[in-house]
Amino acid sequence: MVLAALLVAGLGTACGSSESAAPDKTEKTKAGKGAESGAAGALAQAKAAQQARVAAAKRWGLVKTPLMAPAAPKEKPEISTREGFEVEDGDELPHVFTTVPTEDKVVFLTIDDGAEKDPEFLKMMRELKIPYTAFLSDYLVRDNYPYFKEMQAAGVTLNNHTLNHRYMPGLSYDQQREEICGQQDTIQRVFGKRPTLFRPPYGNYNQDTLKAAKSCGIKAVPLWNAEAFVNRMDYREWDRDLHPGDIILTHFRGKDDWKGSMPDMIRHVMKTVTDKGYAVARLEDYL
Template sequence: MTGDGPPSSRPLRPPVRREPLLHVSGRGRTMVLTFDDGPDPRYTPTILKTLRKYDVRAMFFVCGGMADANKDLLAEMADDGHIVGNHTWTHPLLTQLRRPQIRSEIERTCDVIEDAYGERPLWFRAPYGAWNRATFQIGADLGMEPVAWTVDSRDWTTPGTGAIVHRVEHGAAPGVIVLSHDAGGDRSQSVRALRDYLPQLLDSGYHLTVPRRRYV
């Protein structure tokens, strides 16, 4: 020991970011698929089945309330090697809440993820992409990195399966993070679109992966 490093007893925490992660670095044509607001037993199982069929890992930014009601789906995500991130308990606009409320929204969700998924989350995404200083600080204090997206499939507007497929394929590029939803409304278009664009992305040479902390 030279004595110039941090004390070994100090917990390792990511630095407080002022901007969320937008791109993932990696070799080649790497992209990340993310699914928000779930899990929903009507749609998430089919999405998991499609990902399993193509041996692809994705990120699921779950809401604590949904996770608490569907713990079996978080266990399934863990079994399949997917990454579960924190998307708050009730999906509020965090910028309108006070710090104790923000912390409660996020921390309770960390707890239910740990219980159902087996690990505390390393990643956090603010509902509506609405970040502020308190949100970044509290997320970092709870051991998470903020993650945004670069391609919004806009599936939440239910524009039709073809429109979702087009947006994902048109937006495809190395390092892209795709936003989709597996809950929060009728997501049958999102489910069908994945079955269409996923094999096409793979055929185009894209590697669908999930970020680890060391890739940031």
């Protein structure tokens, strides 16, 4: 009787183990199906996004669909001042650079001043999902702040290009500080966020410029390695080509200054960039 009781107890224990294992197996099956479903959903979303990009590229007259930039780097590249761009005692000042050190085949589009306010440009960039960074001078943008607020709402960072676009080395330290800090204050007041990037007008600066910029809260001074127009690209380097991490400069200008519109300029830039196998990435993701 004792032996029979032990056998019954043993069978009961074994059955209990089997029953408790079954839900685990079921849960694993459900988890596996959930993962497969999630992966399939992500793939479907990616496919739909690519189809939307292809359609947008055709709609805006691009020869090729822009390439997708890789995910933002988890570790930001270490930025330093480009050789030949240093100022005396500049070790603790904002770094001046034309290219971001990266092996990613990406370039960065930056747009200066703010004179042209083409609504078609905003629509084009939003639909194509091409990232860019703006450097604004207040004397050119103050007549239409809402245009740049719409730009900001689409994810564009608005940065400092001084109040009045003056030649900085020709000004005293106090005058330079007024130009830079004044634009810092204006952008914060109008757009709600104080910039950390500054680009001096014409790319000209001296030690006082960088000292003033630092005192106003500027962290870095991105210049450019290529400049875009509606019908050509100009390059800083001897090989007249793009390189990974290059910063591209263009301007808010239209037919009054160019033989074309800002969308025309973007079509030319994107043909050049895409033909060379580059994607346009967001500058702030790398700084």
